[in-house]
Amino acid sequence: IFNDYMNCLYGDPTTEKELPLIDAAAEAGCEYFVIDAGWYADGFWWDNVGEWKESKARFPNGLREVTEYILSKGMVPGVWLEIEVMGIHSPKLAETTPDWFFRRHGKPVYDRSRYQLDFRNPEVIRHADEVIDRLVRDYKVGYIKMDYNIEPGIGTEVDAESAGDGMFRHEQAYLDWLDRVFRRYPDLVIENCSSGGLRMDYAMLSRYSIQSTSDQEDYRYYSTIACNVPTGCNPEQAAVWSYPLRDGDEEEVIFNMVNAMLLRIHQSGHLAEIAPERFALVKEGLAVYRAIRSDIKDAVPFWP
Numbered sequence: 345i346f347n348d349y350m351n352c353l354y355g356d357p358t359t360e361k362e363l364p365l366i367d368a369a370a371e372a373g374c375e376y377f378v379i380d381a382g383w384y385a386d387g388f389w390w391d392n393v394g395e396w397k398e399s400k401a402r403f404p405n406g407l408r409e410v411t412e413y414i415l416s417k418g419m420v421p422g423v424w425l426e427i428e429v430m431g432i433h434s435p436k437l438a439e440t441t442p443d444w445f446f447r448r449h450g451k452p453v454y455d456r457s458r459y460q461l462d463f464r465n466p467e468v469i470r471h472a473d474e475v476i477d478r479l480v481r482d483y484k485v486g487y488i489k490m491d492y493n494i495e496p497g498i499g500t501e502v503d504a505e506s507a508g509d510g511m512f513r514h515e516q517a518y519l520d521w522l523d524r525v526f527r528r529y530p531d532l533v534i535e536n537c538s539s540g541g542l543r544m545d546y547a548m549l550s551r552y553s554i555q556s557t558s559d560q561e562d563y564r565y566y567s568t569i570a571c572n573v574p575t576g577c578n579p580e581q582a583a584v585w586s587y588p589l590r591d592g593d594e595e596e597v598i599f600n601m602v603n604a605m606l607l608r609i610h611q612s613g614h615l616a617e618i619a620p621e622r623f624a625l626v627k628e629g630l631a632v633y634r635a636i637r638s639d640i641k642d643a644v645p646f647w648p
Contacts, residue, residue, distance in 0.1 A: 345554075346372075347489065349380035349424075350612045351561060351587035357383050358402045362410050368615035370417035372623070373630040376487050376533070377414045378422035383407060391457035394430030394437070396475045411483045422487030422533075423479060427472050428518070429458035429494055436471075444468050446500035446514075448507060455494040462500060462510075463517040472521060480529050490552070492538040515547070522551045535583065544577055554608055555581050563587065563600045570603045574645035579607050586629070587613040588622060597622045601629030606640060609633055 346369035353361055357379050369377050382389050386401040398407040411421035430436060430445075432454060444467060446453035446460040453460050461468050479485040499511025526532065536543065536552040540559035549555055557573045560566045566585060573582045584604035588597045590613075597618075604610065609630070615623060 345376040345378060345422075345487070345583070345609065346374040346419075346611045346615075347378040347380055347422075348612065350559065350585045350610070351589060352612045352614055353380065353382075355381040355389065359404065359410055363413060364616040365614075366410075366414055366417055366419070368623070369611065370419055372611065372615055372627045373634065374611055375419055376422055377417075377419045378424065378487055378489055379407075379410065380424040380489065381491070383423060391431040392433045392435070393426055393458065394434035396425065396427075396479075407483055411485065415484060420486040420533075421484055422489060423483070423485055424489045424491060425475070425479075426458075426491045426493060427475060428461050428463070428492055430461060432457050432459065441467070443502060446496055446510070447502050448497070448500065453496055453500065455496060458494050460494060460496040460500075462502060463514050463521055464503065469517075469521055473525075476525055476529075480532065486531060487533045487535070489535045489537050489556075492543055519547060519551065526551065541573075549577070549581055553581065554583050556583050556610070557607075558585070560585070563596065563603060566603050567599070570607060571647075573607065578641075579643060579645060580641040581608065583608040583610045585610045585612055586626075587611075588615070588618055588626060590614050590617055592618075592622070594622060594625060597625040598629075601626065601633075605629070605633060605636075606643070 348357060348365055349355060362379065366377055383402060384396055384399055385392055386399050403410060414421040442452065444461060444465055446462055463469060499507035500514065501507055502510060504510030504513065534552045535554045535556060536548045537556040541555065541557045544555055555577050558566065558569045560569060570584045584607045586600040586604045586609055588600055615626060
């Protein structure tokens, strides 16, 4: 799975930037190509999320041009999404009513400039379904990196005996919604991200295929995460970044690849711009991974 975020585009995708990355990812042996955050906003995107429509400033000929190019290279297109929230400056807010959101003390719950949607509300479900249907049907998306970057607190008082009761019923409704999504699109792969790995639980992972484990940017520190994550997550679901640096050396590439080799590889980095001998190491690492990955789901972690 190539994802264009970490040590790469960092939430600033454009058609011009994506095309050489797509070529390089395909050449390296990747099977999925994920367009990460920013594809839906002309500029700063953090607090206006929620409509989930492509930015024509970033993709002048539409997002479909890029996803079709990904398909032409034999890879499955993916996008970043944060379906459970809506930014405080989202244009979609004009179409909502107060009962779309968690509320406490009569006020909407928000954190880090995002409101928390309440999936018990049928209008919220219709909105979420429309987003997923558009991505899968119109843009041929087969992978969603589902992020979640807020802390909604203890829950909501709307139609609930307590805030905790509201939270519990919302979570049940969200899982029910996911079940319906997978009935419509059984081949869709959804990653549980949550700010790198904050919501690593098996209510989610009984539905989601793969778990992001961290947004750690230094491959040397990621080794500790990679070694320890099987204590909390199945190895076959634990995604670890491998992101060769533009100006690193061969040992740095090897270190990156080894970090993820016994888990799930989230490949990134400017693969179109690194030296040929370092690119060859990425390609070799992915080839080795394909040879051993069928064993990972049956393997048992062992710490000497």
